[in-house]
Amino acid sequence: MRVLAFDVFGTVVDWHGSIVRELDAMGLGVSAAEFARAWRAGYKPAMQRVMSGELGWTLLDDLHRMILDDVLRRFAVRGLDESRIRHLNRVWHRLDPWPDSVSGLARLKARFMICSLSNGNIGLLAGMAKHAGLPWDCILSAEVFRAYKPDPSTYLGVARIFDVAPADVLMVAAHHDDLAAARDCGLQTAYIERPLEFGPDQPKDVSPRAENTLHAQNLEELADMLGC
Numbered sequence: 001m002r003v004l005a006f007d008v009f010g011t012v013v014d015w016h017g018s019i020v021r022e023l024d025a026m027g028l029g030v031s032a033a034e035f036a037r038a039w040r041a042g043y044k045p046a047m048q049r050v051m052s053g054e055l056g057w058t059l060l061d062d063l064h065r066m067i068l069d070d071v072l073r074r075f076a077v078r079g080l081d082e083s084r085i086r087h088l089n090r091v092w093h094r095l096d097p098w099p100d101s102v103s104g105l106a107r108l109k110a111r112f113m114i115c116s117l118s119n120g121n122i123g124l125l126a127g128m129a130k131h132a133g134l135p136w137d138c139i140l141s142a143e144v145f146r147a148y149k150p151d152p153s154t155y156l157g158v159a160r161i162f163d164v165a166p167a168d169v170l171m172v173a174a175h176h177d178d179l180a181a182a183r184d185c186g187l188q189t190a191y192i193e194r195p196l197e198f199g200p201d202q203p204k205d206v207s208p209r210a211e212n213t214l215h216a217q218n219l220e221e222l223a224d225m226l227g228c
Contacts, residue, residue: 150181
């Protein structure tokens with residue numbers, strides 16, 4: 001393999017913990033954990049509206065704002081002016097990395113080309129990389145391909161951009177559906193355990209599900225497995 005492409009939300013950064021900390025600091029009077037999960041739960045349905053053609057091409061920042069407006073109504077949050085809502089929506093630019101992410105990526109970068117392959121838009125991913133210190137060689141996004149994962153054009157687009165065969169690309173993610181779609185396109189795959197992705201009160205099953213994929217607890221362990 002020559003290129004490692006990484007899912008970002010949940011795999012490299014802790015979206016739930018980061019959003020909970022920000023919501024707690026805002027003192028909105030709601031369960032921050034439930035609010036964060038509700039916001040994230042709107043992600044796939046919103047993308048499906050784009051993929052089905054109901055909406056034209058829409059950046060994830062804008063989809064996040066649509067979902068946020070709905071979640072604020074559902075949780076009966078009032079009194080936030082537009083500037084505070086805009087600031088809250090950009091919390092996705094300020095997500096903190098998992099403790100092993102920066103060091104693990106640095107080790108992997110020493111041997112391989114590493115890039116993001118995320119449904120986040122480029123501005124979001126660049127802001128996040130700056131905030132979290134993520135050492136990408138290249139930021140690839142659904143925005144580049146004007147298609148959201150699991151559209152095959154996203155996975156195959158990585159191979160095309162780096163001029164390698166799909167089998168020369170390792171897709172790294174904490175989500176089995178993402179990896180299954182990548183394997184269908186001929187990519188190699190690695191699963192990263194993130195049992196606390198949805199918070200400590202909602203642990204995730206991280207047991208292996210595919211024989212033809214690497215399985216690591218974190219990015220440091222993946223670096224060990226790949227000899228970095």
